[in-house]
Amino acid sequence: MTDTLNVLENITYNELKEGDSATLSRTLTQDELVLFAAVSGDVNPVHLDAAFAAESMFKERIGHGMWSGSLISAALATVMPGPGTIYLEQNLAFKRPVKLDDTLNITLTVLRKEPRNRVLISCNVHNQRGEQVVVGEAKVIAPTERVSLLKPSLPEITIAS
Known part of the structure; x- marks a missing residue:
């Protein structure tokens, strides 16, 4: 049986609808900062x-x-639209600082589908207190073929003191 947490699946251009949304969460650790x-x-x-x-x-x-x-890039590449997405443009406004141990919640929302498989996506990032830390929009080329694959493993990395 395949562990669904280790599987990446995409959403194709034809499947995406205006208003569709997806989220990703991540915490800023000391190791990630360094x-x-x-x-x-x-x-x-x-x-x-x-x-x-x-x-x-x-x-x-x-x-x-x-x-x-x-x-935001990670959410576009792994959640929506997912694997096969090509990142074309991004605008960002940084609204407040992100501090160590903050957990960021990235919400992507499809704003508009354009010709040639282009999709305009709203990008909102909030911390664990619900405060907006980043806002912007991304334009991507959404994949046209459905894929489902195992998430690649990353090597263990140790931070030297």
Whole structure:
């Protein structure tokens, strides 16, 4: 029997309807913050240095804005429309900081279907308190063929102290 949590399935252009929505949730951990800094090269001390961040307008370390943006990408690629989606455009407005241990809930909603399998999708990101942290819209090319596949495994990564 296949574990449905380890399966990725898409929604094709023809199946998508205006108003359809989907969600994804993720928590910003210390490890994710450090890994995102390493992968992106964004080592702004407001993300990594507690003493520096304490003197900032946020009074504590905050997550990278594009970490939140990357969760939108993850939701588009794995939830709706899902595997086979091609990301074309994105606009984002960052409304409030994301702090360590915040859980973000990404909600995607189909706004409009366009010719050539293009879909305009509303992207709303809220923290665990229901506060909006990011808002925007994405344009994608939705897949035209249905797929169902096992979610790829990622290697175990250890953060060096």
